[in-house]
Amino acid sequence: MTQTASSQSTTEASQDGHKPDAAAAVEAIAVRSRNAARRMARANRAWKDKALREIAESLVAKRDVVLQANRQDLDEGKVNGTSAALLDRLTLDSKRIDGLAAALENLAALPDPVGTVMRGQTLPNGLRLRQVHVPMGVVAAIYEARPNVTVDIAGLALKSGNAVILRGGSAARHTNVALLGIIRDALDRVGLPADAVQSVDEYGRDGANALMRARGLVDVLIPRGGRELIQSVVNNAKVPVIETGEGNVHIYLDESAGTEMAVDILLNAKTQRPSVCNTVETLLVHRDAAASADVLAALAGAGVRLHVDQRVAGILPSGVQATAATDEDWAREYMDLDLAVAMVDSMDDALRHIRTWTTGHTEAIITNDLRNAERFIAEIDSAAVIVNASTRFTDGGELGLGAEVGISTQKMHARGPMGLRELTTTKWIVQGDGQVRD
Amino acid sequence: MTQTASSQSTTEASQDGHKPDAAAAVEAIAVRSRNAARRMARANRAWKDKALREIAESLVAKRDVVLQANRQDLDEGKVNGTSAALLDRLTLDSKRIDGLAAALENLAALPDPVGTVMRGQTLPNGLRLRQVHVPMGVVAAIYEARPNVTVDIAGLALKSGNAVILRGGSAARHTNVALLGIIRDALDRVGLPADAVQSVDEYGRDGANALMRARGLVDVLIPRGGRELIQSVVNNAKVPVIETGEGNVHIYLDESAGTEMAVDILLNAKTQRPSVCNTVETLLVHRDAAASADVLAALAGAGVRLHVDQRVAGILPSGVQATAATDEDWAREYMDLDLAVAMVDSMDDALRHIRTWTTGHTEAIITNDLRNAERFIAEIDSAAVIVNASTRFTDGGELGLGAEVGISTQKMHARGPMGLRELTTTKWIVQGDGQVRD
Incomplete structure (x- = not known):
């Protein structure tokens, strides 16, 4: 009946060989x-950092176990006809494992958000008041076939004093089992609860659905993946969700924009890493923007x-070749070396186009006109508004948050890059010496 | 075809006499x-405060219109056999209208949360960064037969630069039409959009349901009312919701608690206003708490x-008389002069009881023991944790927030009393001079 920390204890029914009800x-x-969350909430920073470093070391030490499990997933994927792109995302190699370990070390070096006092005062009646950051409690994550997310999200949740329940893609299941075992054993070794990191993978889609409906049990659910996954979670979840990721990002080239800056920013925003959410997808050029032709030539x-x-x-x-754009192009997040380009007569037109098609992630203006810059900042209703810089800066690391949980495109709780604080x-803490209300 | 601001423009179908599809x-x-929200977001504080004062003046000036509409609701209510308690909540009188006007004046005197810089820095690459508070956009509220909420929520939403869509109880419909007309006319007079305050009341339950499902159109939905209303909204809404109000509040009387303080706090927490959410509902007494008998005698x-x-x-x-408690008593929010009382052997037992039955609103400890106070603060996972003071302090006004939107019992976005900031x-504002990513 003894169990190592690495194997999650399962219900009695499943030990009898019957699959229990997923819910x-x-x-x-x-x-x-x-x-486990209650114990994590009371662990101080030094203890949590020790756990992160223990996991990092263990990942490196047990590299072969992980790589072997990963090869098993890749072999099964090939047999099942998995696409080359998916297989690439699924693949771990020695360098990627070093990267995961390094990310955990970085996380250990970041300040702990737990215990930070957000505001506080002493009231006229002598009550001492403070509003303090405390862990969410139970964080859940549903993601696709990138096993690095398993380590990434577990690390972020632990550092912020939470317990986490994971649902990874079935294509990565052997890898995830190996990673989960390493993480849980490491937690156990430093005296933190192994159950702070658990998975519902063995219950398949039913497990994912049950997780989405676990009202009162899951404090926040974070979907990480493509548009379809995120929309499915947002539409079906009964627990609080933070919607992440979709970025139909616009750059508006104002009539006053200088050519050199415009070319630099557009090339960077489109070509530096086209497959991510902060890459530009639509360029709006003012009819009198002198930089337009050079920008289009450079992009082509x-x-x-x-x-x-x-x-x-x-x-x-x-x-310079181009195809004719349709409304589909204005709506589309290409995440590839494609760019929709429209001409506008005024900033009014540019703002209207953006309002119609934006996903609220990031929009930028390239301009030398102060009034236009101010108006763009004031009227754009997106998580990030950028003046004269690449849209690729909408990123937790770039904006100084240290680590990134994801990029929220919703308005509640968190908006834009989310760090540990999110x-x-x-919790309000009120301390008195017998105060009552009149 | 001309319309005054007071009448919401309706769809063409309804002008033909056909009830259009509520959705x-x-x-x-x-x-x-x-x-309207776009225009409200750009209105500065002086303009918004002018609107609030204009509404306040107009409420007083048109007092008779409101009272007449209210009498109509009360008359219909009596005919329909509405309960006396509901009729009381529904009733406006001259003094209550003065109170509503005064609350709007107070709101005008509060600082504007919009534009407050939450954090900011200049990055090593020279990017200037700031994260600034901006309005949510479209706020919706579903509430019951208290017409004061119509003015209250409209004022809070306008002050924070939002537009608001209201769904009041049908029992107050004449009163709400009168109040809405006064608010919309006042907005129009000061040059702000009347459509910043609208109602879906004419579409009845279908309207409420459509509001709950208006994903992408409503940024946040706040239910205000009893448990049933709130649970129905939380369970059915597809738009982001802030759950408010339910308070199964505990006080733990530690073995070290002094009798005088214990009696004062318990009497205040239970009897000062028993019908509200921050009133105590369960008292846990340590088996060695000397104050217990006096506290029970005083309460009785x-x-x-x-x-x-x-x-x-x-x-x-x-x-002292008492009835035997069952599990129902531990779960129940009496909101009346009733109190459940249990004895515990230790703080462990007290914490376990609270964990089992709490709604996460407010819990308090009465103690003279520093270690017990610290442990209670650390381990209680509720919106407010109070040491040696009445639980009645969990209130936006009392905690210095100025105005109160409600008391959130969820963990996302807002927890505890919510003020204008909530x-x-x-929005992240990033300003550069041509920065691109390496």
Whole structure:
């Protein structure tokens, strides 16, 4: 009956060989998670950092175990006809494991958000008041076939004093079992509860659904992955969700924009890493923007496929190819070397286009006109508004948050890049010496 | 075809005499709300305060219109057999209208949360960064037959730069139409959009349901009312909700508690205003707490009906009556002069009882023991943790927030008393001079 920390204890029913009801199994996991969360909330920073470093060392030491499990997933994936792109995301190698360990070391070096006093005062009646950051409690994450997310989210949740329940993609299941075992054993060794990191993977889709409906048991659910996954979670969840990621990012090239800056920023925003959410997807050029032709030529020269409206087609430099844009292009997050380009007559038109098509992630203006910059900042209603810089800066690391949980495109709780603080809530602490209300 | 601001423009279908589809009508209202929200977000504090004062003056000036509409609701209520308690909540009189106007004046005197910089820095690459509070956008509220909430929520939403969509109880519909007309006319007079305050009342339950499902159109929905209303909204809403109000509040009487302080706090927490959410509902007494008998005698003397476990029954002072408590009593929010009382052997037992039955609103300890106070603060996972003071202090006004939107019992976005700041979100503003990512 003894169990190592690495194997999650399962319900009796499953030990008999019967698959228990997923909802009941997930509830049992969540109850264990709640108990573990209480212990994590009281662990001080030094203890949590020790756990993160223990996990990092263990990942490196048990590299072979992880790589072997990963090869098993890759072999099964090939047999099942998994796409090359998915297989690539699924693949861990020695360097990626070193990267995961290094990320955990970085996390250990970051300040602890727990215990930070958000505000406080002494009231006229002598009550001492403070609003303090405390862990959320039980964090859940549903993600796809990138096993690095397993380590990443577990590390972020632990550092912020939470317990976490994971649901990874079935394509990565052997790798995730190996990673989970390493993490749980490490927690056990430093005296923190192994159940602070659990998985519902063995219950498949039913497990994921039960997790989404575990109201009162899960404090926050974070979906990480493509649009379809995120929308499915947002639509089906009964627990609080933080919506992340979708970025139909716009850059508006104002009539006053200088050519050199415009070319630099557009090339960076589109080509530096086209597959991520903060890459630009639509360029709006003012009809009098002198920089337009050079920008289009530079983008085409860098291999960007342009999807343009009729008026932009009329100003294309000779030799630059483009296809005609439709409404689909304005809506689309290409996440590839494609860019939609439209011409506008005014900032009003630019703002209207953005309002119509934005996902509220990031929008930028390139301008030398102060009034236009101010107006763009005031009127754009997105998580990040950028003046004269690349949209690629909408990133927790770049904005100085240290670590990134994801990029929230919702308005409640967190908006834009989320750091450790966004995995906490607050608690009012009121201390008196007998005060009562009149 | 001309319309005064006081009458919301309705869809063409309804002008033909056909009731349009509630979902379509609510969508049209939400689109107008979004447009109004854009204008509200750009209004500075002076302008918003002018609107609040204009509404306050107008309420007083048009007092008779409101009272007449209110009498109509009361008359219909009596015909329909509405309970006396509901009729009382529904009733406005001249003094209550003065109170509403005064609350708006107070709101005008409060600082504007919009534009407050939450954090900011200049990055090593020269990017200037700030995270600024901005309005949520479209706030929705579903509430019951208290017409004061119409003015209250509208004022809070306007002050924080939002537009608001209201769904009041049908029992107050004439009063709400009158109040809405006064608010919208006042907005119009000061040059702010009347559509910043709209109602879906004419679409009845279908309107309320459509509002709950208006994903992407409503930024946050706040239910205000009893447990049933709040649970129905939480369970059915597809838009982000802030759960408010339920308070199964505990006080733990530690073995070291002094009698005088214990009596004062318990009497205040139970009898000062028993019908509200921050009133105490369960008292846990340590088996060695010397203050217990005096506390129970004082409560009984103040007319509190005690529901006690067997061990508490054994220490009841002579002449004090009590009924036997069941699990229902531990779970129940009486909101009346009733109190459940249990005896515990240790703080462990007290914490376990609270964990089992709490709604996460407020818990207090009465103690003279530093270690016990610290442990209670650390381990209680509720919006407010109070040491040696009445639980009645969990209130926006008392905690210095100025105005109160409600008391959040959830962990996401806001926890505990919510002020104006909790009706805002944030926006990252990034300003550079051509920065790109390496």
